[in-house]
Amino acid sequence: MKNTALTEVHESLGAKMVPFAGYNMPVSYEGVNAExxxxxSGVGVFDVSHMGEFLVSGENALSLLQWVCSNDVSKINVGGAQYNCFPNDKGGIVDDLIVYRIKEDQYMLVVNASNIDKDWAWLETQNTLKSFNAELRNISEGHSLLAIQGPKAIEAMQSLTEVDLAGIKFYTFEVAPFAGIENVIISATGYTGSGGFEIYCKNEDAAQLWENVFKAGANWGIKPIGLAARDTLRLEMGYCLYGNDIDDSTSPLEAGLGWVTKFTKDFVNSEDLKAQKEQGLKQRLVGFELTERGIPRQGYDIVDADSNKIGHVTSGTMGPSVNKGIGMGYVDTAFAKAESKIFIQIRKNLVPATVVKTPFYKG
Structure with missing residues (x-):
């Protein structure tokens, strides 16, 4: 089990630690709903240093990324970021990721912790197979990442940098001093729907970063937040979680990721995905709200009014901000329209639900 540079800090704060994606991670401190x-409503800090970071550099860096990524990487300016996915060659998804353009010919890929080894092997294989010969560096082990999230994040953190934090627009970033540390990446690609930003630094600077962030945020009631609340926050926004809502077997089109699947270029398995789009999808990932009491959970069956199975739940919870049972799941296309009536099999009960457009939380 790997530790992040801040594991001892979390333990000293009384965090409940659990194994997650090969790392010893804080799942909660004082309780999911409170966090x-x-x-x-305020500002909280997640240690998400388990995430992976790869550098892709050189004159063929863009060509490699255009091939392995479904989105059009050429649209990213220096200082910009883009949500993306790696399609596999079987119709599924290797991983979803964020691509940062650091320099004209250098990109940073931020990938899911559970997929670091798999993604790295995939990237290396494609780089060699297609003779791109881009320069690849896996810098995951040496870097830490804090996500400072919430509507008070900007004003609470502004004293730590000369960069105008309010000026960092969604899916852009700055490289600048922050909390007394040089060359920090300050980005705004949040996963919670409540604003804020992410700070990438080297492991040796993580303790200083954590300490200074909490000093600066003291007057705003800043608190550490665990992965359990991260999950409820992202689910209220309808954001996919790899391993739940998308995986090696789920089509990016069926997962609602058509908006990052650009057929204006060739990429891995693009012809098959294009054919799938033209022929029509058999199932789709939808959001749903329970209309009676209950909590949907991953793996529960979704059925129609006649108890015929039409899909399955991929993520579910009691949404703390919306105060109702919410979830996402794949259903037959006929039931994918908003306002469709479905039922969630919760043990022996069929609990009625309605398909809705996400996000569940409107802010």
Whole structure:
């Protein structure tokens, strides 16, 4: 089990630690609902240093990324970021990721912790197979990442940098001093729906970063937040979680990721995905709200009014901000339209639900 540079800090704060994606991670400190509410109304800090970071450089860096990524990487300016996915050659998804353009010919890929080794092997294989010969560096082990999230994040952190934090627009970033540390990446690609930004630094600077962030945020009631609240926050926004809502077997089109699947270029398995789009999808990932009491959970069956199975739940919870059972799941296309009536099999009960457009939380 790997530790982040801040594991001892979390333990000293009384965090409940659990194994997650090969790392010893804080799942909660004072309780999921309380931590969730801190991010929705104030400012909270997640240690997400388990995430992976790869550097892709050189004159063929863009060509490699155009091939392995479904989105059009050429549209990213220096200082910009883009949500993306790696399609595999079987119709599924290797991983979803964020691509940062650091320099004209250098990109940083931020990938899911559970997929670091798999993604790295995939990237290396494609780089060699297609003779791109881009320069690849896996810098995951040496870097830490804090996500400072919530509507008070900007004013709470402004004293730590000369960069105008309010000026960092969604999916852009700055490289600048922050909290007394040089060459920090300050980005705004949040996963909670409540604003804020992410700070990338080297492991040796993580303790200083954490300490200074909490000193600066003291007057705003800043608190550490665990992964359990991160999950409820992202689910209220309808954001996919790899391993739940998308995986090696789920089509990016069926997962609602058509908006990052650009057929204006060739990429891995693009012809098959284009054919799938033209022929029509058999199932789709939808959001749903329970209309009676209950909590949907991953793996529960979704059925129609006649108890015929029409899909399955991929993520579910009691949404703390919306105060109702919410979830996402794949259903037959006929039931994918908003307002469709479905039922969630919760043990022996069929609990009625309605398909809705996400996000569940409107902010």
């Amino acid at each position: 969730h509410d801190v991010v929705r």
